[in-house]
Amino acid sequence: MKHQEISRQLATEIAAGKHAGNERLPSEAQLVKRFNVSRPTVGRALRDLQDQGIIYRRAGSGTYVRESVSPPGAAGTRTSFRQLGFILTSHGKPEIFESIFGELSGLARVHDYGMWWGGTSRPKTEMDTRVEEVETLCEQFIEKGVAGVFFVPFEHRPYNQAANHRIIERLRGAGIPVVLVDRDIGAFPERSPMDLVGLDNFAGGYILAEHLIKLGAKHLGYVVMPFSAPPADARIAGARAAMMTHGLEVPRDFVQTGDPGDVKFVRQVVAGRRVDALMCTTDFVAARLLQSLSHLKINVPQDIRVVGFDDVQVASLLSVPLTTMHQPCRDIAHMAFNTLLERMTSPTLPPRMVLLSPHLVVRESCGAYTNRSR
Template sequence: MPAPASRSVPKYSRVYSALRRDIESGRWREETKLPSEVDLVRQFGVSRITVTRAVRELQAAGLVQRVAGSGTFVKRSRTTLGQSFGLLIPDLGETEIFEPICQGMMASPLARAHALVWGSAATEAASNEARALSLCRQYIERGVSGVFFAPVELTPSKDEVNRGILRALDGARIPVVLLDRPVVPYPQNSQHDLVGIDNRRAGYVITEHLLNLGCRRIVFVGLPHAAATVNAREAGYREALYAHKVSFGRASLQRLDPEDVTAVRKLLESMRPDGIVCANDRTAGRLLHSIRQLRHRVPQDIRLVGIDDVEYARLLPVPLSTLRQPTHQIGELALALMLERIARPTLPPREVRLGCELIVRESCGAAMARGR
């Protein structure tokens, strides 16, 4: 596994980044005297040499000035205006919801005075874990004002990597807003702000849609090692079946590669589903191709639905019924939460969960049901 992000970041750089953020956030205003180096040594738990170098870096950046016999003072006022925020989204371009979320951030009126930093990730051949750790180190070294983090998923060691990244950012005193997914599993409480959809409700709503169309042998399909959002959607699926008094067993909950035709054939032969709820549109699109390859028809034989409403959902061979994430609103709210977190760092962690819109297309067979 790649080395933790915090190990390769010099201690003076972490102290420098934390002090710079305090200045830029307005905590220390123009001509305010900084704590003495002795106090900073005690605050950060580092050596006097480390603190001295960090303060020298602040001076070189034009943020502070030393006055002989008096101490170190903020050279000019820095408010929350003109701050830079790092985007730590290792699967940007692979998970389709994140690009419109970022567009929502940039389109927000609050974004006019700020900059989003995309970073320079590791090589294209590197894993998502390696890219995430690389971006984390870069943002700490650059002293960004905050980081928007979409935790790594789909790897066996994702939890360890995500916790290491958050420890490094917390150690550098960089505020974090999580996008789409938490790091800790339910029912643990996150220690960081989070913006996303109500995944449990999404799983319930999309499953109930199939139930209302007459499906009774409904299977849930997700990828192995997926994010906690998939667990929440699965919970909503189970609740919908229970509420409608439809029985289900462990075999109804499938974690498989939707492009593995052998695994898909085994699922269809053993469960004989009349409906499939996919954890997301990406899974649904791939599963659709496997189902058609096995000579089953969607929706005539199997009704299929997803969650997200990514751009290509309506362009699939059978247009996909799904739930539309309010991605632009998620981006706007994420930026608002970040700015408030910087202005009021002692606020308790907050989770903002938005609802989704049901988008009915051909794959669920709603038109067939209406025609009966």
């Protein structure tokens, strides 16, 4: 929803320090012009922020950023004790993680916490974060005495798994609770003894494959980039399960690993194979695949159906709008925040895995709105 996008953007800017406490925000008229939306949409976005305790209104004056109040009994303690950390290790799905971070920052302010990302207040999504940077960041968190950390682990690469374990053990050894966001530190279906909050990727893969099968697809393939994160393996496993449930053979070459933007690779994927639907681990993979298929004069969805995963903004803006699974970023952030608070309060709780239900978003790329016979 547009008002949620606006409230998330403003919350992220406030958390990043663009607007200080008790500072007046731009007027509703200015926000209408900035976001190119109606006044009621802006009003609803501001009400959301007010409900979260991030802003307050002064009659006849405007809207202001609420200044955090120090917690009772905080006098004489390190001010950094009321800080939380956020570690994002890669640029994958920047839109998703920016949204989650924005929600977490808003929740932190409501509960009188700050949110740290190293020396700034925003996650670094422009480039991959090196192992050395994250390990340095952990030492900074320990020195600052943060109360807890949200950790998006390094993707599933052999040389990064040891780093994931070192980072977690260093934080936990310092008495800092950690909640994993989006993915575990090991390969699917392994589970680490850590709290994890994310999407039910297995169910998402199953629902997408079943959707294609019900539309008439009989020969499915899965396109994945090299060194994908563990959620990709769960999505593929879910798709395999759906195919077997519906009596379809899962071919040995079901999973095709390569660059979907490489026309030569995509030609190999479709040439000589009876594939009538391709699933992709993310919307960005699907977007690149659509470009390559167009270059090969293969029409979507008339010649082949394509689906993605995540429901990022680009999914609805492609030349062929993309059928995908929606990531409930706001719900993920709320569950992750509550899970970290509970872990901070009760360190002996057993480790938990909180998986949220995915939501199928049907658009043109799957062929649901196209009459055709194969």
